[in-house]
Amino acid sequence: MATHDSSLDALARDAVRYTLPLYEMARMRAATCPRRDSAGTFAGDGPDSTLRWINTVTHVRALLGPQHRQVVTPNNDTLYTNAWLDLSRGPLLLDVPDCHGRYYVLGLLDAYTNPFGYIGTRTTGTQGGTWLLHGPAWRGEVPAGATPLPCPTDAVWIIGRILADGDADLAGAHALQDGIRLRRPDGTAAASVIDAGMHAGERPGDPDRYATIVRRMLAENPPPADEAELVRNFADAGIGSATPLTPVQRTALAAALAHVDAELAAPRASALGGGWSLPVEIRNSFGTQYALRAEVARNYIGALGIEEAMYLMADCDADGLPLDGTHQYELVFPAQGLPQVGAFWSLTMYRKSDCMLAENPLQRYSLGDRSPGLRAAPDGSLRIVLGARGPADPADSGNWLPAPPEPFYVALRLYVPGSAHLERTFRYPAIRRIKEAS
Structure with missing residues (x-):
């Protein structure tokens, strides 16, 4: 008994x-709500204060590199836009401009980390609009021209991702960021002070x-x-x-x-074979999968649902041995076997020790369908080399994703994945260690 x-x-x-x-x-809200508003006014009276500004939009204006250490396993493809909402005092209007064909998504998470809503090119199109975000208890009139978007909890985290094809493309991405605004329906300022606690x-x-x-x-x-x-x-x-x-x-x-x-x-088994696993596999809600919800909150908080983005991870090779940059590895997408995506795909390298991007002489942290130097073989296949040392043939250097000379892992991101990925019929290329010449 x-x-x-x-x-x-x-x-x-x-x-x-x-x-x-x-x-x-709560911890991420404390970490990412700004201490100062756009006018430079502090929410609290000193660095030890737990007061923060909420209902305000903040932007990361650069693609993340090794010097950025706020978020683990960051992507190197998009600019981040961030807003925490407190809907307990009434609804908010969110204005989004025309994106002019640029991929973007504003993912909405409730207080339990369910990715319940999306505004972006996949779900709402490219022309922008105005959305009325309201909590579960709100009842009222929706302003003319606004689309209601009910939220399951009064605390909401909006995590935006806006595609930028390298530094030369930042101006267009910044213009889209600058047009994303929060306001109250009565015309008063949306920003207010909250005690993050x-x-x-x-x-x-x-x-x-x-x-x-x-x-x-x-x-x-x-x-x-x-x-x-x-x-x-x-x-x-x-x-x-x-x-x-x-x-x-x-x-x-x-x-x-x-x-x-x-x-x-605890590490997960390579459920997809070849070294690959899919740690986050939800759509709009975890439902009653409380253990999975906790695992994602601890390890991958802010992840989107798989219809918007799939994150495939590998920290072992096809033989189950840990990936280590002192060796070389290859993965080969066969002809007609590249990832099938509606937006873009990328493969990004991370240090195992701290889950951060790894510095390298090329300042290359990811490769993908937008990488200008990436080239296919004559038969149409695509071979990518991983390791601290580059390929033996210098002509293949555009297909090299540099690794640190230590344990590492890679993330294959698929934005707006096709049906073959969602239905688990796609075959992911095995990560194989390259035999070293004796």
């Missing part, structure tokens, strides 16, 4: 799996801090009605309860935080 302690331990682990996305969203560097280790942050997130962003009873039960483990943790709850929650973190950090 199960003891009370063992049942409490199990309940605490379930509570952490369910609520970790809420914690991570935490600092960006915090990690979910302290049970009391974790319980405090999650309690607030649950209160401000209630779960769906059919999950309310499940969440109420977490109060026995100190999650969602208005009372401080008891010593028994504190011990159980501390153990649960460590247990779930180790569980979510």
Whole structure:
């Protein structure tokens, strides 16, 4: 017969799996909401303040490189645009200009990290428009010319990605960024101050801090009605309860935080063969896949649903051995076997040690269908070489993706993937180690 302690331990682990996305969203909000508004006014009274500006749009104006270290596994293809919304005080209008054919997406995540909505070339076209973003409790008139976009929670994260073909293409991407604006329907300024309640560097280790942050997130962003009873039960483990943790709850929650973190950090098997796996495979909602939702929140927060983008990862070769830049590898897309995408594809290199882009003499961090030096073989196949050393034939240097001389992994991004990818019928090229001459 199960003891009370063992049942409490199990309940605490379930509570952490369910609520970790809420914690991570709170942490990302603290990290990415600006301290100063567009006029330079600080939200708080000093660097230690947890006050931030919310309902404001911020932009990254350069393609990310090794010097940018805010986000793990960043892409090197698009500019990022970021906005956190607080819809508890009423709806907001989001204006987006005509993109003039440029690929872009504004992905909307609710407080539980479900990628519930998309504005962009795939879903809403190229001509732009105005959207009324409102929370679950709002009832009112939609302004003329606006399209309603209901949001499951009052806290929403908008992560925008705008394609830029290298530095020479930045001006056009900047123009699109500059036209993305938030405003209130009554004409007042959208930007307001919020207490983020935490600092960006915090990690979910302290049970009391974790319980405090999650309690607030649950209160401000209630779960769906059919999950309310499940969440109420977490109060026995100190999650969602208005009372401080008891010593028994504190011990159980501390153990649960460590247990779930180790569980979510464990490597995944190469489910697609050839070294490849697909760690994020959702569309608009995780539903009741709470463990998967927690894994994505911990490791890939902000990922889009697979109809917009698929992220295929490989940190091992086709034989299951870890990829290491001291060796050379190749992958060959056969003729007529390139990725099938409606927007673009790219292969990006990362250091395993910190999940960041790796500096290299070519300042080349990705290769893809827009890379000018990438060339196919006479038979139509495309061979890409990975490693710290370049190809033996200098003529193949355009097909070289430089690796650091240490363990690495690669990400194959497919934006607006075709049906062969979505239906799992596409064959991904195996990553094979090149035999070194003796």
